[in-house]
Amino acid sequence: MLTIKDLHASVEEKEILKGINLQVNPGEVHAIMGPNGSGKSTLSTVIAGHEDYEVTKGSISFDGEDLEELDAEQRAHKGIFLSFQYPVEIPGVTVTNFIKTAINALRKAKGLEDMPAKDMLKSIREKAAMLEIDSKFLSRSLNEGFSGGEKKRNEIFQLAMLEPKLAILDETDSGLDIDALKIVADGVNKLKSKDNAVVLITHYQRLLDYIVPDFVHVLYNGRIVKSGTKELAHELEAKGYDWIKQELA
Amino acid sequence: MAYTEEELKKELETKEYEYGFYTDIESDTFPIGLNEDIVRAISKRKEEPEWMTDWRLKAFASWKEMKEPEWANVRYEKPDFQAISYYSAPKKKDKYESLDEVDPELLDTFNKLGISLDEQKKLAGVAVDIVIDSVSVATTFRDTLAEKGIIFCSISEAIKDYPDLVRKYLGTVIPPKDNFYAALNAAVFSDGSFCYIPKGVRCPMELSTYFRINQAGTGQFERTLVIADEGSYVSYLEGCTAPSRDENQLHAACVELIAMDDAEIKYSTVQNWYPGNKEGKGGVYNFVTKRGICHTNAKISWTQVETGSAVTWKYPSCILKGDNSIGEFYSIAVTNNYQQADTGTKMVHIGKNTRSTIISKGISAGKSQNSYRGLVQVNPKASNARNFSQCDSLLMGNECGAHTFPYIEARNNSAQIEHEATTSKIGEDQIFYCNQRGIDTEKAIALIVNGFSKEVLNKLPMEFAVEAQKLLEISLEGSVG
Numbered sequence: 001m002l003t004i005k006d007l008h009a010s011v012e013e014k015e016i017l018k019g020i021n022l023q024v025n026p027g028e029v030h031a032i033m034g035p036n037g038s039g040k041s042t043l044s045t046v047i048a049g050h051e052d053y054e055v056t057k058g059s060i061s062f063d064g065e066d067l068e069e070l071d072a073e074q075r076a077h078k079g080i081f082l083s084f085q086y087p088v089e090i091p092g093v094t095v096t097n098f099i100k101t102a103i104n105a106l107r108k109a110k111g112l113e114d115m116p117a118k119d120m121l122k123s124i125r126e127k128a129a130m131l132e133i134d135s136k137f138l139s140r141s142l143n144e145g146f147s148g149g150e151k152k153r154n155e156i157f158q159l160a161m162l163e164p165k166l167a168i169l170d171e172t173d174s175g176l177d178i179d180a181l182k183i184v185a186d187g188v189n190k191l192k193s194k195d196n197a198v199v200l201i202t203h204y205q206r207l208l209d210y211i212v213p214d215f216v217h218v219l220y221n222g223r224i225v226k227s228g229t230k231e232l233a234h235e236l237e238a239k240g241y242d243w244i245k246q247e248l249a
Numbered sequence: 250m251a252y253t254e255e256e257l258k259k260e261l262e263t264k265e266y267e268y269g270f271y272t273d274i275e276s277d278t279f280p281i282g283l284n285e286d287i288v289r290a291i292s293k294r295k296e297e298p299e300w301m302t303d304w305r306l307k308a309f310a311s312w313k314e315m316k317e318p319e320w321a322n323v324r325y326e327k328p329d330f331q332a333i334s335y336y337s338a339p340k341k342k343d344k345y346e347s348l349d350e351v352d353p354e355l356l357d358t359f360n361k362l363g364i365s366l367d368e369q370k371k372l373a374g375v376a377v378d379i380v381i382d383s384v385s386v387a388t389t390f391r392d393t394l395a396e397k398g399i400i401f402c403s404i405s406e407a408i409k410d411y412p413d414l415v416r417k418y419l420g421t422v423i424p425p426k427d428n429f430y431a432a433l434n435a436a437v438f439s440d441g442s443f444c445y446i447p448k449g450v451r452c453p454m455e456l457s458t459y460f461r462i463n464q465a466g467t468g469q470f471e472r473t474l475v476i477a478d479e480g481s482y483v484s485y486l487e488g489c490t491a492p493s494r495d496e497n498q499l500h501a502a503c504v505e506l507i508a509m510d511d512a513e514i515k516y517s518t519v520q521n522w523y524p525g526n527k528e529g530k531g532g533v534y535n536f537v538t539k540r541g542i543c544h545t546n547a548k549i550s551w552t553q554v555e556t557g558s559a560v561t562w563k564y565p566s567c568i569l570k571g572d573n574s575i576g577e578f579y580s581i582a583v584t585n586n587y588q589q590a591d592t593g594t595k596m597v598h599i600g601k602n603t604r605s606t607i608i609s610k611g612i613s614a615g616k617s618q619n620s621y622r623g624l625v626q627v628n629p630k631a632s633n634a635r636n637f638s639q640c641d642s643l644l645m646g647n648e649c650g651a652h653t654f655p656y657i658e659a660r661n662n663s664a665q666i667e668h669e670a671t672t673s674k675i676g677e678d679q680i681f682y683c684n685q686r687g688i689d690t691e692k693a694i695a696l697i698v699n700g701f702s703k704e705v706l707n708k709l710p711m712e713f714a715v716e717a718q719k720l721l722e723i724s725l726e727g728s729v730g
Contacts, residue, residue, distance in 0.1 A: 048685050049684075049685075050681055051681075052677075071684070072681060072684035072685050073684045073685075073687050073688060073689050073690075075685075076684065076685055076686060076687035077687050081685075082685050084682065084685075087682065088676065088678050088679050088682045090679060090682075090683075090696070090697055090700055091700055091701065092699070092700025092701055092702070092703040092704075093696055093697070093699070093700035097696075098686075098696070101686075101688055101692070101696055102683075102686035102687055102688055105686070105687040105688045105689070105692065106687045109687060141700070142700075158686065162686070162687075
């Protein structure tokens with residue numbers, strides 16, 4: 001589904017990614033771990049198609065199609081979803097209105113009519129219930145005055161509504177207390193199927209107790225330096241990132 | 250059908266400003282220039298009584314002594330007042346009994362504006378008094394309104410048919426000497442609307458007027474007078490679109506509102522005059538004086554969405570004369586390309602326990618300049634007066650400007666005045682967030698701008714709110730690269 005080959009990417013002339021290779025197939029869950037500044041968030045932003053990041057070498061393809069020429073919204077239309085580490089505030093735009101706009105934008109890209117209001121409401125209610133989101137929350141301005149946990153839960157709510165093929169969750173566990181983490185993880189697990197895939201970007205192993213990965217990759221200094229199964233995550237937790245650094249030295 | 254390059258170019262040019270077409274209706278236009286004879290001729294052409302002619306002449310005499318104001322934060326080439334024709338009316342100026350009698354080309358104009366009278370007639374709840382080049386050509390729903398004793402007609406008709414009302418109130422809120430443009434308007438106003446709601450009557454529909462400048466080189470000087478008698482209520486909608494012209498056109502309107510004891514007037518405007526092209530050429534100069542007076546327990550709400558005009562100079566105001574009266578001002582002003590807007594309000598607290606609310610949302614894009622200018626004045630006898638003002642500015646890009654000029658004059662110690670102001674920029678991170686959810690940049694901007702303007706959009710009547718949202722989108726098209 002997602003094939004990354006020898007990916008090099010820079011922001012403001014500074015090279016952050018220095019040759020990433022990654023293959024994600026339908027039905028798989030991948031975790032990308034690594035210390036701060038290793039390039040984890042850059043990788044997710046580059047996949048999503050942020051203009052400020054320049055791919056200097058290598059390629060990203062999605063369902064066999066090279067993404068290079070596609071801008072961010074076209075990638076979203078193809079089914080790539082990024083749960084942001086720091087979701088932005090949009091004052092005056094309610095959670096409901098925003099998701100409605102996003103869903104209809106996706107439908108329009110597929111040549112479909114707007115979703116009938118009745119179906120939209122039903123879907124919103126179901127997904128909100130799954131993530132234990134209060135109906136009052138839905139009429140608040142997007143991310144404005146939200147707690148860290150509320151912001152993350154809202155990202156997963158959007159994920160549930162948009163049903164993308166590939167979900168990249170960037171540090172979704174940060175800012176969540178243990179109860180919220182369980183709800184969010186349950187939500188992600190329910191959305192998993194043999195046709196979609198999840199890439200978890202995380203600093204800690206904690207989230208991986210709830211969303212169990214098939215593969216774990218360690219990102220360090222712009223490269224994937226080690227790959228393995230979920231055992232690797234436990235090893236990292238026990239030994240710390242210094243272990244990787246020493247091994248590489 | 251194959252397009253030639255020329256045709257395509259033409260179509261694209263007109264697309265920029267959707268309402269930029271020109272209707273070829275035979276007009277009866279005065280020679281250019283302004284002097285006492287022209288003022289007399291306007292009055293005569295309109296078959297006005299002597300008192301009206303004298304009123305105009307007095308205004309003209311004051312205007313001659315006045316100077317065009319220069320304190321606003323706008324730069325433009327001053328109009329040559331002797332190069333303008335002060336009267337233009339469609340030649341067929343008989344009143345029509347039905348739509349069949351109306352010039353088909355005129356009807357076509359209405360259709361292009363998206364306000365076919367047919368539809369409007371069917372749409373229960375909206376009566377339209379359409380003003381094309383200064384003369385009212387069609388009035389609907391008058392009978393329904395007449396049953397309630399409501400008068401809704403052109404001001405010219407009102408001068409003939411209800412001279413006592415007009416004479417009593419005209420110029421009482423905006424005296425002819427008030428300011429340069431108000432004096433000019435008083436001297437040469439060609440037509441406008443008049444509305445009277447009798448005591449205790451709640452007007453059953455939104456009253457709506459569409460203004461439109463049509464003839465090249467004719468300024469438009471509208472005069473509107475709305476009187477809400479004791480305990481009555483009216484919601485009045487004013488919408489403007491003007492066809493595109495290269496030379497600047499002058500628009501200097503006056504709107505006077507009178508809310509008697511316990512009355513309420515809601516006055517909503519969507520202004521979409523031609524803003525000029527991308528290089529800042531052409532466009533309407535919109536120098537408008539709007540003011541209302543509130544008697545005891547009365548309330549006036551001004552709501553405006555200003556997206557058009559090359560230069561806007563406009564401060565819809567409330568004189569809170571009566572005790573417990575309320576004044577409100579809700580405004581969205583959008584400027585793009587080389588547009589300049591200096592707009593805001595004045596809330597003058599005279600009575601006790603008077604309250605005012607000001608919510609101003611300025612959106613600047615391109616190389617435009619957008620200024621809020623507001624005065625909150627609390628007079629010595631206005632004990633327990635309260636004001637809340639909120640001025641928010643949204644910037645798009647790095648070449649535009651947003652300015653806030655709040656003036657506060659409190660001469661009573663019990664006054665409570667609050668002022669909040671914010672300035673924000675549409676962030677690339679907001680756009681990227683929307684893009685990532687599949688929302689394209691144009692739509693993302695519309696979403697962010699609508700969110701920013703929501704408090705004001707919510708104050709508009711439903712059908713106007715929809716139109717206003719569309720206008721916001723059209724006005725800001727292509728403003729972020």
